[in-house]
Amino acid sequence: MVRARPLGSLPGRGAVPRAMVLVEVELLVKGRADLGEVAPEIKASERRAAVAIADLEWRDMDPDDYGANEAQDSDFPAVERSRLREMLSLLGLDTYQAHKLSLQDFLQISSDSMKNRAPQAPRDLPWNFLRKLQALSSEARSTTMVLDTPPDARPAEKESQMEEEIIYWDAADDLATDIYSFSELPTPDTPVNPLDLLCALLLSSDSFLQQEIVHKMSLCQFALPLVLPDSENHYHTFLLWALRGVVRTWWAQPPRGVGSLREDSAVLSRAPAVAFVRMEVSSNSKSQLLNAVLGPGHRPRDCFWHRDLNVGTNAREIADGLVEVSWFLPSGREDLDVFPEPVAFLNLRGDIGSHWLQFRLLTEVSSAVFILTDNISKKEYKLLYSMKGSATKYYFILSPYRGKRNANLRFLNRLIPVLRMDHSHVLVKVSSTDGAGFVRRVRAIVAHVARAPCRRLSVEEMAHAARKLGLRVDEDCEECQRARGRAERITRRVKDADAYRREELRLQGDAWRKAAQVEKELCRAQWAGDPPDKELRQRLLELRAQQLGHEPAGGLQEFISGISGPAPGEKLYFLRWMEWGLARVAPPRPRQPPETILALRPKHCGAAESSEPLGVEHFLREMGQFYEAESCLVEAGKLPAAQRRFAHFPGLASELLLKGLPVELIDGSARSTPLRWVSGLLRELHARLERRPRLVVLSALGLPGTGKSTLLNTMFGLRFATGRGRGPRGAFMQLVSVAESFSQDLGCDHILVIDSGGLIGGALASAGERFEQEASLATQLLGLSNVTVVSLAETRDIPPAIVHAFLRLEKTGRVPNCQFVCQNLHDACAPGPRPRERRPLLDPPGEADRAGAHTERPGGGMRTLAGLAFCDPGKQHIWHIPGLWHGVPPMAAVSLAYSEAIFELKRCLLENIRNGLSNPNKNIQQLIELVRRL
Known part of the structure; x- marks a missing residue:
């Protein structure tokens, strides 16, 4: 039997770069070569083992094969490097190799933020x-490019981009049929495999953008990169x-007791x-098999990318060697739970020999390894x-x-005692195999391994093995570890929040x-217009x-040392370590049954508020109170200005705001705005943005649990706390930068986004x-805003306090442009607003609205909320947003x-x-x- 393959390719499910052929030749042909040139990270003992294996194989090689490949050995490093660079x-x-892409680059608003068109060139990919990932689009990995050139004018597809298969033929076979069958393969619209695009982006991003990319991928339920290859x-x-x-959130079911x-x-x-x-x-696709094993019933999940998905057949150029991870997480429903406990699934792209x-890492951290081969x-x-x-x-x-069955059995019989297997460890899947039955068998093996x-x-322990x-x-x-040590000196002392x-x-008390x-x-x-009350003034000074x-x-x-002294990168590392360290000591949140996991449901009016978890905002709030007290005494002449110690605090906070950290505008505990602190912070911000001072304020109001924080995070890539009972109760602001090339067209240089947190609880008049x-x-929030999003759980569920605020602002003529967003409705799948859905806002006000109106306008005529919010009821101001999750969490994707x-x-909003x-x-x-004033 003769074996043929396309030039510059190796057999396998995904395309293997030509350089990998050279790696194989390097190992097999040059048994005496220094493997450190190929993989310097391999330890000496491993190199000796690899050289020994290569020497054995080299002795068995055909001399003709040796001569054919000898000339290619020398260009391996150059070929490999040029592939990544290309x-x-x-x-x-x-x-972006010297100066990596940053999170601020990712979040910046440009003209493309208002477009939803396919990329026109590879640089758009x-x-x-x-952008799709920021919007939590499940189509982010299906990014394709529109080519203006007609199909017959396109350059011929590189041989290495063909779907790689080994063609076997016997002497009697028609050679021409097999050879020319390559030309029948479809030409893809894009030259880039999605996994190559992901690897290229991660290699070009700083650590904070990498973290954001992975976080968004996890929300979309994509498999996450665990080991990133760098062939350069x-x-x-x-x-x-x-x-x-x-x-991760999952349903934990103990052996005995209530889950x-x-x-x-x-x-x-x-x-x-x-x-x-x-x-x-391997004729079988690992990724398709993994998706089938992870999916409930007969519905595979597209967690791992595979070649049968859109643009999935493009050859991988730089992604071979990528290791991905995904988890199965039980939901507490027997019809959906394939496994009774969480299981991590790891997937190596490419051949283990290359x-x-x-592969060694996977054998060190895995309980079981499935090897697919023909x-x-x-x-x-x-x-x-x-092994x-x-x-x-x-x-x-x-x-x-x-013709390979007997050879496979011969070597398998030798491997069984070596790897301590038995015949149940060998599964055969051919075209006639029942696919569903085969998936059930693999699931049964995984479940047995997990139970035993x-x-x-943990991933942290896997990292020890990787080291x-x-x-x-x-x-x-070094920056990350220094910041971690500084943060842990604070968080390890927190036993009870x-x-x-x-x-x-102490300054946040009574x-x-x-x-x-x-x-x-x-x-x-x-x-x-009343004269100032001297007694009240004196009382204030005493308290300060x-x-x-x-x-x-x-x-x-x-904490102040952590955000003031170090380099900018170390500050951001420090703040992340602080967030995670404080989250670990937070009290457990109350939990609902599994069918309501992560559902966007409002709190009932008058429900008891849970204890606010300790967070970074409390340290900034304490800094704000020191600044407030000092400023108040200086203004009253009770403290000389020369003796100020905390005047630099607003500058530290404004720098964090510029770096993308949410900063508190309204204290959720005292339900009050620290005016001197906020004013000082904004003055410092003005000094830093003097070249580009124009500002638009966009706020979101609504009851807790109506999804407003998630909505803002999805629209602008922000970091407002989400999840009922998790986030702080104040109003927080984040700054979003507008690209200079777009600022003239948009009419502003920055957008200040304000999330109202749990300030509006739905209290009746x-x-x-x-x-x-x-x-x-x-x-206050509506008066500050140019644009306001009012987030509602149901069309009739408009908080009376917001109606009251509209009535107050009507007198000043400062009612902002408002968009009402109704989320998680039962019939929200239909696109666009309909007259029936619009009717509740156009109806006469209810009793709560009447009470608020009479408070502001005793004896005056009644106005509906629709009359206040919209000048033209025909324009679209009501948005019905479908449910966040497609399926049942925690395995459901967005x-x-x-x-x-949301797009x-x-x-x-940007158009307005x-x-x-x-x-x-x-x-x-x-x-x-x-x-x-407000």
Whole structure:
């Protein structure tokens, strides 16, 4: 039998770059060569073993084969390097190798933010992928390019881009038929495999953008990169830091007792791991098999990318050696739960012979390894023989070619005692095999492995194994580790969040609440034209002096050092470590049954509020109170300006705002705005943005649990806290930059996005002080805004405080452009608003609305909310957003209809800003004055 293959390709499911042929030749032909030139990360002992294997194989090689390949050995490094460079150049990412793409580059608003068109050139592909990923679109990996050239004018497809198969023929076969069958393969619309695009982007991104990409991929339920190959420098990176932000929720069912929902970091939670790898050629697709195993019933999930998906047949150029990870997470429903506990699934792209280091890692961390192959020859036998003594269970999935059955059985019989297998560890899948039955059999094996005593490792523990093998771990950089140590000096002292707030963050206690109340009374008197109450003024000064009598606690001083002294990158590392460290000590959140996991449901009015978790915002709030107290005493002449110690605090906070951290605008605990602190912060922001001062304020209001934070995060890539009971209760702001090339057209340089958190609780007018508090806060946020998104769970569920705020602002003529978003409706699948859905907002107001209207306009005529919010009821101001999840969480992906609706809403908001349909744009100085007035 003769074996033929396309020039420059290797057999396999995905395309294997030509350089990998040279790697194989390097190992097999040059047995005496220094393997360090090919893989410097391999340790000396491994190199000796690899050289020994290569020497054995070299002795068995045909001399003619040796002569044919000898000339190709010398160009391996140049060929390999040029492939990565060509890919980066093709995608326009070569300029981001010295200075990596940052998170700010990713979030910047440009003219493309309003477009939803296919890429026109390869350089559009990375940005199109990032925009779709930000919008949580399940089609992010289906990024294709529109070619203007007619099909017959396109350059011939490179041979290495053909779908790679080994063609076998006997002497009697018609050679021409097999050879020319290559020309019948379809020509793809894009020259880039989605996995190559992902690898190129990750290699061009800084660690914070890598983390954001992986986080968004996890929300879309895509398989996540675990080991990133870098053929340019011949080292591979274990992506521990990039996975730090991924959080998993699942239904934990103890052996005896009632189950409960559990939430934990994907990096810290332990689970058995099962790896799927390919050896040489395999007729069966690993990724398709994995998707079928992970999917409930007969509905496979497209978690792992495979060649039968759109643009999936394009040859991989730089992604071979990539290791991906995905988890099965139980939901508590027997009809959906394939496995009773979480299981990690690992997938190596490419052949294990060419990526031996990654294969060694998988054998170190996995409880079982499934090897897909059609052929076990002497070379494969010797490779696997080197795994003798491994504690991992090995399973083979075979689909033997003609004439290979006996050879496979011969080598398998030799491997069975070596790898401690039996015949049940060998599965055969050919074209006549029942696919569903085969998937059930694989699931049964995985379930048996997971139930039996086996190694259960977290991703963090996998990183230890990666280090021992010589892989680089992204988290090991000096900046990251210094920041981690600084953050842990704070977080390790936090045993109980409430006790820590009382003992360490003392300025946020009763003195602050009393001072906030006194300032509200002074403000009311000022706007009523009454003379200032000297007694109230004196009381305020006493309270501020009482606050300033405290010294910043040790934890706060360490926090200030963490955000002031280090380099910009170290600050961001420090803040992330702080967030995760504080999240670990947060009290467990109340949990609902599995069918309501992650559902967007509003809290019932009057429900008891849970204890606010400790977060970074509390440290910034403490800094704000020191600044407030000091500024108040300086203004009153009770403290010389020369003795100020905290005047630099607003500058530190404004720098964090510029770096993308949410900063508190309204204190959710005291339900008050620290005016001096916010004004000082905005002044510092103005000084830093003096070249580009024009600002638009976009806010989101609504009841907790209506999805407004998720909506803002999806639209603009922000980091507002999400999840009922998790986030802080204040109003937070984040700054989004507009590209200079687009700022003139849009009419602003920055968009300040404000999320109202849990400030609006749906209190009725009869609730007295609480209703007045909510109405005042809603008035403040609406008055600051150019554009407001009001998030509702049902069309009739409009918080009375928001109606009240509209009625107040009508007198000033400052009602912002409003868009009402109704989420999670039963019939929300239909696109666009319909008259029936619009009717509740056009109906006469109910009792709550009447009470609010009479409070503001006693004896006056009634106005509907629709009359206040819209000048033209025919225009689209009501958006019905489909449910967030497609399926049942936690395995459900984000609905494509949700991401498409969010994109249309974003486009509409930007269009309104550009067309000047909102309140007049303002600069920061005007915003400061508006904060004081409101």
